[in-house]
Amino acid sequence: MELNDVRKSYARWAPIYDRTFGQITRAGRRRAADVLNGLGGRILEVGVGTGLSLPSYRPDVSVTGIDASADMLEKAREKVAELGLKNVEALRLMDARAMDFPDACFDHISALHIMSVVPEPERVMAEMARVLRPGGTIVIVNHFARDPEEKGALPVLERMAAPFAALLGWHSDFSRAHVSRTPGLRLIEEMHLPPFGMMTLLRFRKD
Numbered sequence: 001m002e003l004n005d006v007r008k009s010y011a012r013w014a015p016i017y018d019r020t021f022g023q024i025t026r027a028g029r030r031r032a033a034d035v036l037n038g039l040g041g042r043i044l045e046v047g048v049g050t051g052l053s054l055p056s057y058r059p060d061v062s063v064t065g066i067d068a069s070a071d072m073l074e075k076a077r078e079k080v081a082e083l084g085l086k087n088v089e090a091l092r093l094m095d096a097r098a099m100d101f102p103d104a105c106f107d108h109i110s111a112l113h114i115m116s117v118v119p120e121p122e123r124v125m126a127e128m129a130r131v132l133r134p135g136g137t138i139v140i141v142n143h144f145a146r147d148p149e150e151k152g153a154l155p156v157l158e159r160m161a162a163p164f165a166a167l168l169g170w171h172s173d174f175s176r177a178h179v180s181r182t183p184g185l186r187l188i189e190e191m192h193l194p195p196f197g198m199m200t201l202l203r204f205r206k207d
């Protein structure tokens with residue numbers, strides 16, 4: 001999808017996102033927040049959406065969220081106001097492919113359920129590597145394509161979920177090669193997450 005299509009699609013999803021896709025993907029957000037809370041510092045969340053992860057961050061970290069959809073960001077702003085979240089430094093409308101942050105200005109970064117939605121995921125990975133300080137961590141949660149020969153319930157479930165995923169602009173056949181070959185980033189952890197191990201958490205370190 002082009003960015004305009006992403007925006008149109010998420011304008012429709014914003015009012016119902018938390019009760020639909022947002023519900024079934026809670027585990028990934030919780031695990032990512034656990035990892036980042038263990039590290040602390042200044043955190044960037046790329047594609048923060050409706051801000052479902054924001055209440056899970058420790059009160060003493062500083063979180064900046066960016067998203068390309070004004071409608072999704074509006075929901076995130078409402079959450080911050082309603083819950084009185086003091087650790088959210090900023091929520092900004094921004095294309096993750098061309099961020100206007102200086103180099104190496106964030107300690108850690110999360111990108112949750114966004115990499116298979118963004119146009120040009122390799123460009124987003126390169127931008128995240130640029131704004132991350134050396135030694136910093138990037139946590140990605142996403143669904144990645146499986147071996148088509150794989151047997152069992154999971155491939156069947158994935159085929160059942162495919163039309164729903166497509167409505168989110170989600171590429172269910174998204175290859176992990178899109179995120180795993182970024183110069184300067186080293187994969188240091190991988191973990192399969194609910195629902196049914198469909199999502200994967202990848203943790204990269206900037207050397």
Ligand SMILES: C[S@@+](CC[C@H](N)C(=O)[O-])C[C@H]1O[C@@H](n2cnc3c(N)ncnc32)[C@H](O)[C@@H]1O
Nearest residue numbers: 047048049067068069072095096112113114118
């Ligand atoms: C499936 S939602 C995930 C939202 C949130 N991270 C979560 O876990 O609930 C994908 C988000 O990626 C955002 N997005 C897509 N392309 C983007 C881009 N180029 N720059 C910034 N955000 C983008 C969409 O607007 C949407 O909010």
